[in-house]
Amino acid sequence: MRLGTVVSAAFLFLLITNVHGSFALEVYAPEEITVENGTQALLPCTFKSSEVTRKETSVIWRYIEDGGSSKGSTTVLMFTGGIPYPGEGRFKERVTWAGDLNKKDVSIKIDKINFKDNGTYTCDVLNPPDVNDLPKEIKLRVVEKGLDNPVQDGEYVTIDKQQARGLLNDIENMYEKVEGFKNNMWASISQYQEELKQLKAKVSKVLQM
Structure with missing residues (x-):
């Protein structure tokens, strides 16, 4: 199944459930994380819902570059039907599902982070009939290795x-x-x-x- 078809189906489902949903779902994520260039980034995201997770539970991760808008967002990963679908863009070979629906964890990992990955990542969760009205945003800041690390005795930092x-x-x-x-x-x-x-x-x- 193509990712575009999956995303379209998810949006249709979101539209339907927005009419009848109770909006009791709450999503949690840090406002900002800092990651060293060339390393792996964990984008944490969890949620709380009065409903149990099931096959219909879906997650959409998107990326918005600095200075961009949600209209120009890129799909990083779509999770639905118990299967993760990486986006078609530059994240396709680098993104992996790191969540566990049983623990209401919908985190992802991105390998080989670089400065072009600076920007905002959104985590949107659907757990019918509970629907999250607004996705959570995470600001990712990529830095050179060593700048934000604690300095050990005898070490130097630039x-x-x-x-x-x-x-x-x-x-x-x-x-x-x-x-x-x-x-x-x-x-x-x-x-x-x-x-x-x-x-x-x-x-x-x-x-x-």
Whole structure:
């Protein structure tokens, strides 16, 4: 079965169930994820429904490039009838189903992520008679390897000028906070020393009586 036929059937089903659906289905996905260039990306998406999953449960993943609109979206993967159908475009050989309907997990994985994959991915779930009125959007940000990874002892990481300015600003803010803490600490110590002097003087006066 061609993907175009599957998608058309899914849209017809969505139109019908939108009339009678209860809209009790809720979809959950992160607003943004960051993935290193050349690695595999997991796009997580789950849902909650008052209805049990069945053969009619369908999922449509779409991609919208940065600056684009939903009208120009690309189908990344269609899941229906218990079978995943990769899209016909550049994701066809790279996308795999990573979900489990029994756990209401409809996530996907995309291999060999590159900078052209930056954009918005939408997760749309149909579980009749429950229908999700709005798909969830995930903003995918692709970065060079190592930039967003924690640095281990003895390792080096390359940063650009903008990141360096931000780091320098953070260091300066931390320095000011430490200086302020130090000044407050010395003020407290000086006050404590003065109180001790006054107490010592009072005790000495009592001893001289």
